[in-house]
Amino acid sequence: MTDPNEKKALQKIEEGDRKLKKNTGFLSSILGGGGSGVSDAIECYISAANSYKAAKSWNSAGDTFVRVAELHEKHSDSKFDAGSHFHEAGVCFRKVDFIKATECYQKAADIYVDMGKFTMAAKAYVAMAEVCESALSGNIDGERNVANVLPKEQCKEMCLNAYLKAADYYKGEEQKSSASKCLVKVGLIAAELEQYQRAMHIFEEIAIYEAENSMLKYAARGHFFQALLCALCYDSLEAERALKRYKEIAPIFADSDECKLITKLMDAVRTSDPDGFAQAIEEHDKRARFDIWHTSILLKIKRSCGDGGEVRGEDGDAEEDDDLR
Template identity: 40%
Template sequence: MRHGKADDETECLFKVGTLPVPFKSPSKMASAEEQQAQKLMAEADKKSASATKTTGFISGVFGGSSSGKIDDAIELYCKAANIFKMAKNWSDSGTCSLKAAHLYQRINNKLEAFSKFTDASNAFKKNDPQKAIECLKQAVAIQTEMGRFSMAAKTLVSMAEICEAEPLRDIPQAVGYYEKATDYYQGEESKSQAQPCMLKVAQYAAEREEYGKAIEIFEQVAERCAANPMLKSGAKEYFFKASLCQLSVDPLNAGQALARYIGTCPAFQDTREYKLMKALLGALDGDPDGDAFDAALKAYDEVGRMDGWAAGMLQRVKRRMGGDSDLT
């Protein structure tokens, strides 16, 4: 079969080896990128060190030569960070962004410093979550100093999420960040943003059997929802979670709490969750073998399964009855 002219020329180029750009494997390209970034970072380090030496009386009297060097160093660090990022070298990318952040602090550019601390955290999060949190701590310090507490709260939530995830899985630390974020949001009257943070604190409190704390938060959120026509439908979920915590403490308290909840939100009485709680209370009162307890749960799950957190709470109640059936 006869090829076209263009095909013949291309074939000839391959034969004589005259292609203008030789092919490089992806691994070699990545290595070349990292070498380029390393050179940029080394050059930035020199400019940063030189600026430090010239800072002081002479710089203040005769001009901002050190400021120009700092600007140049920042630009080089940012370029290097992006190249390392493309090469998926997260550690060096984070280090370059972190160095740029510290230089921005030296020239009192707080917004850019915050941005670079955030970039550094995003890079470190891939393989060094603790260092990522340390970067975000510095970002929060800048935000609070500037009076931007809603932004600081959002950053605290990011810190909490890093703590929740593997490999850290540091729940007490995560709860502390969620609580601080709640304080900041509430101080700014951002109640809708504070609510998810509060609910995280309540759920973890219940898992640690701090039922009083969990009940207080769930009831507070439920009452807020019940008082707002736009949020009213959500009240049943939080009254149900408060009821589960009450049940974990004492069935008598749970029964009294249910009566209060329908007084605050009469629509709760018509929900599947309320009916389940009444059935469970009846089972606990007159069914030492737990058969009625299991039957109530089965009837509920036939319509729609409860979430894992609620199932875990009821598993604890079941164990106290002397049973060990899997409710999840």
């Protein structure tokens, strides 16, 4: 049985089509009138899109919002309305179609950038990145069967780039806190893609900003630690130089548990001492478990000590290096 909201949506679509056809007729094109006809058609299409949303017909709702946005682009002076309706289309498509959702958020961002609405552009890029994250995590509820999802690595690259663009626009608007939140995501994803040097510099940038802010200085300890873990993944000498630099510029890090732990880990790497590495991790585990991201990085570093074994994550499960056990 057809949802009554879908029936209402179809009626509004037909009504909008009639108004639009009347507006673009021969006499209208000669006389140059009929602007109100487009406006009336747009109102009908918006009503139809909302009815589709009520019926959870997400593809139809998204397509209709795209139609509204394109009409605003072609016939209206309101770029803002075009951008907001592309964004609304993205909200609908993210439930059913990865490609359409990301394309709509990109169009919204482009319009906002052209208007100088950089904060809104940043929000559109964050929304795009969140679509990628949902696809990567499989965080899709029962009613959502998202189509056209990109391969995992390509999806991660898109996610990283979207968060990076969002961070850049937030920085330009002096919204440093929002920019830092996006940069944390960039650092995490860059490390997952084994772009360790890039991740190291991202976490360093975040940590230095936090260390200089009295309200955020305690958060700097964790991000300095992440920067050093990433450095250990590609150059232990670079990690040692960075540790010395961080201790000089941020006394709060020099006196922290994170600094003591990373120093022990560096010593273990330098002397190829897997037992010392494991002991340092075990001592830390008595206070707090590492999350999945830290566990993955630590496993990679531990392999450079010449041994495998396991590092326990915050869920208590062990991740094992089967090749080196």
